[in-house]
Amino acid sequence: MSGRAVAIVGGATTKFGVRPATWSELVQEVGVALGRAVPELRSETVDSLFVGAAEPERFAFQSHVAPLAAEQLGLKPHRILQRNELACASGQSAIRSAYAAIASGLSEVAVVVGVEKMNLPSMAEANSAMGCVMDRPWDGPAGATAPPFFAMVAQRHMLEFGTTEEQLAAVSEKNHRFANTNPNAQFHEKTFSRDKLLRLPLIAPPLRLGDCSSMTDGAAAVVLTSEEHVREYTDTPAWVRGSGQYSDFHNLAHAGSLTEWNGLRRASREALGRAGIEVGDLDLAELHDCFTISEIVEYEALGLCRSGEGGKFAEDGRGNLGGDLVVNPRGGLLGCGHPLGATGVAQAVEVFQQFASIVPPARQVPEPEWALVHNLSGSANVHSVMVYQRGGAA
Amino acid sequence: MSGDSARRRRGAASVVVAPAPPPEARAAEAPPANPAPKPVPRRPFLLDFFPLETPDQTRLHRFYDRLREGRVSTTRCLRDGSLHWPPRTACPSCRSEELEWVDLPEHGHIYAFSAVLAGAPLGMETEVPFAVGLVDIDGTPLRLFGRIEGRPWTELRVGAPVRTEAYDIGDGRMFYRFRTTE
Numbered sequence: 001m002s003g004r005a006v007a008i009v010g011g012a013t014t015k016f017g018v019r020p021a022t023w024s025e026l027v028q029e030v031g032v033a034l035g036r037a038v039p040e041l042r043s044e045t046v047d048s049l050f051v052g053a054a055e056p057e058r059f060a061f062q063s064h065v066a067p068l069a070a071e072q073l074g075l076k077p078h079r080i081l082q083r084n085e086l087a088c089a090s091g092q093s094a095i096r097s098a099y100a101a102i103a104s105g106l107s108e109v110a111v112v113v114g115v116e117k118m119n120l121p122s123m124a125e126a127n128s129a130m131g132c133v134m135d136r137p138w139d140g141p142a143g144a145t146a147p148p149f150f151a152m153v154a155q156r157h158m159l160e161f162g163t164t165e166e167q168l169a170a171v172s173e174k175n176h177r178f179a180n181t182n183p184n185a186q187f188h189e190k191t192f193s194r195d196k197l198l199r200l201p202l203i204a205p206p207l208r209l210g211d212c213s214s215m216t217d218g219a220a221a222v223v224l225t226s227e228e229h230v231r232e233y234t235d236t237p238a239w240v241r242g243s244g245q246y247s248d249f250h251n252l253a254h255a256g257s258l259t260e261w262n263g264l265r266r267a268s269r270e271a272l273g274r275a276g277i278e279v280g281d282l283d284l285a286e287l288h289d290c291f292t293i294s295e296i297v298e299y300e301a302l303g304l305c306r307s308g309e310g311g312k313f314a315e316d317g318r319g320n321l322g323g324d325l326v327v328n329p330r331g332g333l334l335g336c337g338h339p340l341g342a343t344g345v346a347q348a349v350e351v352f353q354q355f356a357s358i359v360p361p362a363r364q365v366p367e368p369e370w371a372l373v374h375n376l377s378g379s380a381n382v383h384s385v386m387v388y389q390r391g392g393a394a
Numbered sequence: 395m396s397g398d399s400a401r402r403r404r405g406a407a408s409v410v411v412a413p414a415p416p417p418e419a420r421a422a423e424a425p426p427a428n429p430a431p432k433p434v435p436r437r438p439f440l441l442d443f444f445p446l447e448t449p450d451q452t453r454l455h456r457f458y459d460r461l462r463e464g465r466v467s468t469t470r471c472l473r474d475g476s477l478h479w480p481p482r483t484a485c486p487s488c489r490s491e492e493l494e495w496v497d498l499p500e501h502g503h504i505y506a507f508s509a510v511l512a513g514a515p516l517g518m519e520t521e522v523p524f525a526v527g528l529v530d531i532d533g534t535p536l537r538l539f540g541r542i543e544g545r546p547w548t549e550l551r552v553g554a555p556v557r558t559e560a561y562d563i564g565d566g567r568m569f570y571r572f573r574t575t576e
Contacts, residue, residue: 128441128515137445138480141569142526142541143510143518151508152528159552204508205547252539253479253528258506 003103005227007237008095008388010038011349016218016337017186023060023117027072030113030219038223040233041111046223047079048107052094052114054087054340058129060117069113079107087133088290089375089384090114091220091344096386098224099240108226114345115219126215133378135251144252146290147204147212149379154206154293156258160308165206167311168292169197172210174320175289175328179335181362186216186337211292216337220345222352235391236356238348238371241277242387244270249381259308263383264301264374271372271385279303282325283368284354286347288376289332295319298374299327301383321365329354329363347373348386355390441516447567453483456495461560461568466500468536469493479536498536500557502529502572505537509547523547529556529572544574 012033014026021029035041051069056062066083070076080101084094091114101107120126130145157163176192179185197210204212223233230237244267249255256262272279279302287302289295296310304324305313313319319327330336330350333343351371353359373386439446447458460467469478471485472492484491507527514522525547530537542556556572563569 122516124514124516124519125441127513128443128517131443131515135480136443139539140443140515141445141563142539142571143443143514143521143524144526144539145510145513145515147513148508148510148526152506155508155552156506201512203512204510207508251480253537255528258528 004105005239006099006102006224007227007230007239008222008224008348008352009230009233009237010034010041011220011222011345011352012037013184013220013342013346013349014218015184016216016339016342016346018119019117019217021117021217023056023062023065023115024068024072026115026117026217026219027069027113030115030221031073034111034221034223038233041223043074043076045109046075046111047077048098048101048110049073049075049077049081050094050098050110050112051083052091052112052341052345053083054085054090054116055129055132056117058132059120059126069115073111073113075111080110086382086384087377088288088338088340089344089377089382090341091346092348092373092375092384092386093344095222095224095344095348096243096245096384099243102224102226108229110224111221112224112345113219113221114339114342116339116341117217118215118339119217123215139252146379147207149252149255150291150293151204151207153258153297153380154211154291157293157297157311158206160259161311163296163308163311165198166194167296167315168207168211169194170314170317171289171292171295172197172334174314174317175295175332175334176210178329178363179331181360182331182336185331185335186214187331187335207291207293210334213290213333213338216339218337218339218342218346220342220349222345222348234356236352237391238352238355238388239390240386241389242271242273242275243385244268244274245382245384246270247382250378252379255379255381259297261297261301261376261380261383263381264298264376264385265303267383267385268302268372268374271387275370275387275389277370277387282370282372284326284329284351284365284371286330286350286371286373287327287332288343288374289328289334290338290376292334294376294380295327295332297380302372302374321363326363326365329359329365344373344375344384347375348388351388355388437517443515443517444563444567444569454481457481458568460495460497461570464560465497466558466560466570467495467497470496477534477536479538498531498558499533501575502531502538502556502558504528504542504550504552504554504556505530506552507542507547507550525550527572531558541571542574543571550574
């Protein structure tokens with residue numbers, strides 16, 4: 001990587017779920033949690049703030065959210081203050097901006113906050129907000145939101161490769177099981193057997209309720225700094241070693257085969273290449289399981305298995321602890337819920353905590369060194385990937 | 395509007411897309427002298443999934459005018475010949491603004507489909523369940539996304555034939571959808 005080495009040196013999340021709290025209250029809450037998790041952090045040393053927020057205009061009727069978040073956190077940024085919007089990948093987008101700012105020398109210490117308040121009194125209004133993510137004047141009038149799009153991905157995957165509902169359920173079961181180890185997950189302490197998952201109602205066939213991540217309120221935050229300051233905060237930094245992003249369409253009609261996520265192949269190749277590693281070197285991956293089928297296609301596009309074999313990969317438990325690599329140990333979007341702006345940041349928090357060995361033993365990956373974080377956004381038309389390495393010299 | 399009788403024969407008559415005025419003239423850009431009566435949207439625009447279709451809001455208003463004539467159309471670049479979807483005001487491959495309107499072939503086949511059984515956006519809750527899908531338009535490289543009417547989602551299949559259809563959404567505005575033909 002060019003520029004200075006940059007690492008995540010701490011992070012925290014709020015409880016994810018249907019929260020009786022406003023957008024600003026969630027930001028205050030994650031500020032308190034971050035202060036506890038990174039006691040060395042001083043407000044006056046934070047020069048920059050990046051806010052990952054997908055749709056505060058729709059869900060909270062609020063724009064100009066970066067200074068609002070700074071005020072909630074008690075920060076007065078004097079280098080860079082900005083909000084990052086990339087729908088479901090807004091959080092990772094904010095981390096990437098902070099990384100670039102620090103690597104270039106523009107910033108020394110940056111806070112990244114990801115936040116979304118999604119549960120409104122009217123679910124139809126909230127669903128309309130989700131529809132804005134598509135090419136609204138063309139995709140919107142049909143009633144397009146995420147579930148029918150990813151349902152078509154699942155339909156084609158089943159048609160082309162024989163993927164089954166049971167294999168979809170295997171992804172959901174795994175991630176819900178991991179969520180049971182995560183008190184901040186929306187579906188903590190809820191059991192979902194494959195049989196139970198297969199009896200849940202259809203939302204957008206062939207996808208059932210348990211195949212879909214939910215509408216979630218929550219916030220997450222991380223601190224990034226340069227190699228010059230890392231040791232002031234932690235002995236187990238998560239170094240940013242690679243990043244990649246690729247986008248080749250937006251309108252639903254341009255989604256191509258649906259089952260071949262070329263954007264993820266390109267973005268992960270870029271990120272892994274910059275880190276100088278292969279996919280087989282990874283110890284854990286936080287993949288964007290907005291739907292069960294997403295995680296299956298992601299196994300394939302990352303090269304963990306061949307095209308069409310993602311369902312079998314799930315069925316055989318190769319993403320479990322003790323498998324090829326651990327996928328979504330914090331519980332994924334399926335188990336934790338998916339507060340759009342917060343998700344990418346919460347995934348980075350998990351990587352930091354896994355490297356620091358401070359997660360519950362039931363999901364601790366043994367001595368992880370390499371981790372990959374992936375977010376897709378919209379109709380899988382943008383793929384964003386970061387690669388992190390634990391500790392060691394800069 | 396959904397019947398065959400409402401559909402005009404698809405001719406070759408092409409109309410050049412209203413080109414953007416040169417930069418020095420843009421300040422003088424004004425709606426046409428005799429605009430069609432403005433449809434009144436049923437709900438505030440920011441809660442409405444249907445677009446604003448009139449010449450004072452979009453340079454692509456002819457797309458909606460042509461729907462009113464039963465024609466589902468799109469733009470084709472006069473310079474490099476590329477066919478667009480959705481319609482454009484500038485060609486994405488050569489950046490030309492000299493485009494023409496062309497009717498799309500009426501028939502197509504379902505590439506993929508699903509149905510919205512829950513989680514419909516505001517204003518569409520009463521339409522649940524409804525089917526949506528990606529349709530390959532015969533004789534073109536185009537794939538369109540839209541509603542599929544004619545049969546319940548449980549009776550649809552990948553590869554089934556459909557045709558395009560223009561319809562009045564109920565407040566004077568127009569949109570397109572698909573209807574099964576088997």
